[in-house]
Amino acid sequence: MSERDGLRIGVYVCxxxxxxxxxxxxxxxxxxxxxxxxxxVSRDYKYMCSDPxxxxxxxxxxxxGLNRIVVAACSPHLHEHTFRxxxxxxxLNEFYFQMVNIREQDSWVHEHKGAATRKxxxxxxxxxxxxxxxxxxxxxxxxxHPAVLVVGGGIAGIHAALTLANAGKHVYLVExxxxxxxxxxxxxxxxxxxxxxxxxxxPKMSAVKNHPNITLWTYSEVTAVEGYIGxxxxxxxxxxxxxxxxxxxxxxxxxxxxVFRQAKVPDEFNEDLSRRKPIxxxxxxxVPLVPVIDPEACIEFHSHKCKKTCVTACxxxxxxxxxxxxxxxxxxxxxxxxxxxxxxxDARRSANYGYGVYPNVYTALEVERLINASGPTAxxxxxxxxxxxxxVGIVHxxxxxxxxxxxxxxxxxxxxxxxxAHLVKERTGAEVFNFYIDMRTPGKGFEEFYQKLLSxxxxxxxxxxxxxxxxxxxxxxxxxxxxxxxDTLAGLFRRIPVDMVILSTGLEPQPDAGDVRRLxxxxxxxxxxxxxxxxxxxxxxxxxxxxxLAGCCQGPKDIPDTVAQAGAAAAEALALIDAGSVExxxxxxxxxxxxxxxxxxxxxxxxxxxxxxxxxARKAEINQALCKGCGTCVAACPSSSIGQNLFEDDExxxxxxxLLAYA
Amino acid sequence: xxxxxxxxxxxxxxxxxTYLGADLAGASRLKYAPNARVVRVMCSGRVDPxxxxxxxxxGADGVLIGGCHPGDCHYQEGNYKAxxxxxxxxxxxxQMGIEPERLRLEWISAAEGDRVRxxxxxxxxxxxxxxxxxxxxxxxxxxxxxxxxx
Ligand SMILES: Cc1cc2nc3c(=O)[nH]c(=O)nc-3n(C[C@H](O)[C@H](O)[C@H](O)COP(=O)(O)OP(=O)(O)OC[C@H]3O[C@@H](n4cnc5c(N)ncnc54)[C@H](O)[C@@H]3O)c2cc1C
Ligand code: FES
Numbered sequence: 001m002s003e004r005d006g007l008r009i010g011v012y013v014c015x016x017x018x019x020x021x022x023x024x025x026x027x028x029x030x031x032x033x034x035x036x037x038x039x040x041v042s043r044d045y046k047y048m049c050s051d052p053x054x055x056x057x058x059x060x061x062x063x064x065g066l067n068r069i070v071v072a073a074c075s076p077h078l079h080e081h082t083f084r085x086x087x088x089x090x091x092l093n094e095f096y097f098q099m100v101n102i103r104e105q106d107s108w109v110h111e112h113k114g115a116a117t118r119k120x121x122x123x124x125x126x127x128x129x130x131x132x133x134x135x136x137x138x139x140x141x142x143x144x145h146p147a148v149l150v151v152g153g154g155i156a157g158i159h160a161a162l163t164l165a166n167a168g169k170h171v172y173l174v175e176x177x178x179x180x181x182x183x184x185x186x187x188x189x190x191x192x193x194x195x196x197x198x199x200x201x202x203p204k205m206s207a208v209k210n211h212p213n214i215t216l217w218t219y220s221e222v223t224a225v226e227g228y229i230g231x232x233x234x235x236x237x238x239x240x241x242x243x244x245x246x247x248x249x250x251x252x253x254x255x256x257x258x259v260f261r262q263a264k265v266p267d268e269f270n271e272d273l274s275r276r277k278p279i280x281x282x283x284x285x286x287v288p289l290v291p292v293i294d295p296e297a298c299i300e301f302h303s304h305k306c307k308k309t310c311v312t313a314c315x316x317x318x319x320x321x322x323x324x325x326x327x328x329x330x331x332x333x334x335x336x337x338x339x340x341x342x343x344x345x346d347a348r349r350s351a352n353y354g355y356g357v358y359p360n361v362y363t364a365l366e367v368e369r370l371i372n373a374s375g376p377t378a379x380x381x382x383x384x385x386x387x388x389x390x391x392v393g394i395v396h397x398x399x400x401x402x403x404x405x406x407x408x409x410x411x412x413x414x415x416x417x418x419x420x421a422h423l424v425k426e427r428t429g430a431e432v433f434n435f436y437i438d439m440r441t442p443g444k445g446f447e448e449f450y451q452k453l454l455s456x457x458x459x460x461x462x463x464x465x466x467x468x469x470x471x472x473x474x475x476x477x478x479x480x481x482x483x484x485x486x487d488t489l490a491g492l493f494r495r496i497p498v499d500m501v502i503l504s505t506g507l508e509p510q511p512d513a514g515d516v517r518r519l520x521x522x523x524x525x526x527x528x529x530x531x532x533x534x535x536x537x538x539x540x541x542x543x544x545x546x547x548x549l550a551g552c553c554q555g556p557k558d559i560p561d562t563v564a565q566a567g568a569a570a571a572e573a574l575a576l577i578d579a580g581s582v583e584x585x586x587x588x589x590x591x592x593x594x595x596x597x598x599x600x601x602x603x604x605x606x607x608x609x610x611x612x613x614x615x616x617a618r619k620a621e622i623n624q625a626l627c628k629g630c631g632t633c634v635a636a637c638p639s640s641s642i643g644q645n646l647f648e649d650d651e652x653x654x655x656x657x658x659l660l661a662y663a
Numbered sequence: 664x665x666x667x668x669x670x671x672x673x674x675x676x677x678x679x680x681t682y683l684g685a686d687l688a689g690a691s692r693l694k695y696a697p698n699a700r701v702v703r704v705m706c707s708g709r710v711d712p713x714x715x716x717x718x719x720x721x722g723a724d725g726v727l728i729g730g731c732h733p734g735d736c737h738y739q740e741g742n743y744k745a746x747x748x749x750x751x752x753x754x755x756x757x758q759m760g761i762e763p764e765r766l767r768l769e770w771i772s773a774a775e776g777d778r779v780r781x782x783x784x785x786x787x788x789x790x791x792x793x794x795x796x797x798x799x800x801x802x803x804x805x806x807x808x809x810x811x812x813x
Binding site for chain 2: 075076077101103104105106108109110111112115116118119122123126518521523524525526531543544587605607628629630631632634635636644647649652653655656657659660661
């Protein structure tokens, strides 16, 4: 279409307050656009995304008979949808629109006004040339499968699953450990209210188990995902626990009957502070309450010579099946909530704190288990040699806010350190020192909790601990651990002898977060936590439509924030399901039959098997429902006989030539 | 020096990684050289060698292709296809007298705003050292009848 043929483009340059106008001379951009061929109106406006900004487009379409729209503003990832809608409601096909990014990729990244303005002028010229080539297209609609897959059964996954199930949607909850519960199941009390973790978590865990709308697969992992928003297919591998979940009554007699009289295997759930048998339940409130056999430890799996007393104990139920094999489940779902949580920083990496060297140096998670009434010491805080500590030092920010390990703040450590200080003091009467860099207590009731601890006469020493050592300088230090620290408030170096050191380790991405993110086709932030679509406007969405985030897999956070986020993720999934279908961009590829030479180059290129070869006509064919619009086949076709809607060769040529066409 | 040489770079960025990386550079207010102009494509696999040659023919001093890291392509393996074509393009460019520094393929993820900055700055620096492109203005692209496509 050219001016002669009635091309009438409207160009709108947004100020975005001063975000754009501060660095780009928006008036000059609009004026230069006005002189471009085919441009009927060119304006600059304070906030194009506001209602009056959008109205401007709609009114101009009517008033000036516009047939193409260009908006130069922020990233299309933010407002392309907004302006396409304005174009449509103004009476045009919404694809007669092109967006120009002069904020994220111009005004925000350049300082020199002249250069930034020249860039904006080039980009607008390119868009005006491109939009002239745009064709009218229709969005396609994909139905949304109403079932949801939730991956990870920590408090985030549990809350999301229950919310969805209570709304009547079917949920598949996949957890890789033998029980759901995640980290929260290990705690005795939670800050800042000190409410009993089990009392609030276990009812939710059993609700999951008993909910008619939830299929719970523990000891399982997702191994394959394919498809697209609305229609995902996932494969879940269910590892054998060797006890049939349907047959087991949870009497646990098999555990008592095990030929191992003594428990010998380090108990992961208790952070290896106690031992378990080869047949075990991770903790008494586990859901499902069905034992697991650890094939690494069970003699039967090594020698086949065990008396199999577990099988005998189970008797008529026949729930123990030592020949069980991995089972694959294949499910259809419309959306996915990832709630795979975090892992605690490995304290061995901070060698100066002596974890793994001095037995009386503990991680916070270990102390959580010691404090827990159902933990290895039934809630008593005792050292490995059975003594009760008289003096305890809590070292904050281990593996957080540190150039050498992890740079981020783990957000919960200050608060859980305060919690542990309170609980340790309560249980032992010990003198407790907290060594902190900054106290960070920004949350409801958090600062009050800190004040409470101050009044409980817990000591606070400001300074990053240099070292934990057993090298005594005098008799008061003999046989104890010494914390060396620069007290930055008192302005002196101190040596504080203690009986027990607790390292407040930070929160990290799961070690397999990279694999998980690839499996679900999403991105991560540099440190490895999953990346949200927008930190403020789409905090639980990802760039892959239909894949949502909840909890610490997205970044460190406490339980209240985790639950809030899980609720939000569930709401996003519900919104999709209740809408029934979702609109998808018509950016699919298609074959121009006359031109196709039947060379078949494109056929094997398509990762979605959308291209087939029609034998009779000897032409390639693209299944529009399967095509995802990457355009790889378009670029590869030797005879240029494949086109891609929204990204036609001509459109891209016009755009890049427009960029280079200096006036 | 008002007339110092400012190289013109056309950058083809994939929608899911590099384009978002460039958006992140913006959101983080990183500052870099203003010489690159981005053309968004859905995947680096969409970059037709003709786009690159045409950009050079129309006066680009450099062409940058940005895609997701290997294994991270939103469409599974479009970036491998891009790499394959890139190798071919490199040889072709060389024969046409286009210096290797002028054509670049980079894997930049949505989280690597700082890499967008480093790569563009580095490329601009190298192109400035090379000077404007002198050789082989390519043939004109056959332009389809405008009326036919509108
Ligand atoms: C020592 C310590 C004390 C804390 N104390 C408090 C406190 O008192 N109050 C408070 O508010 N917060 C506290 N927190 C923070 C709290 O632990 C988190 O906010 C909360 O656990 C986050 O829940 P989540 O479900 O996101 O992650 P998680 O609890 O880590 O749960 C993730 C679940 O996903 C499973 N999973 C992981 N990967 C996969 C996979 N690929 N497939 C299937 N399943 C998978 C895991 O096995 C796990 O069950 C504390 C943290 C620590 C380290
Ligand atoms: S989507 Fe980024 S390279 Fe394919």
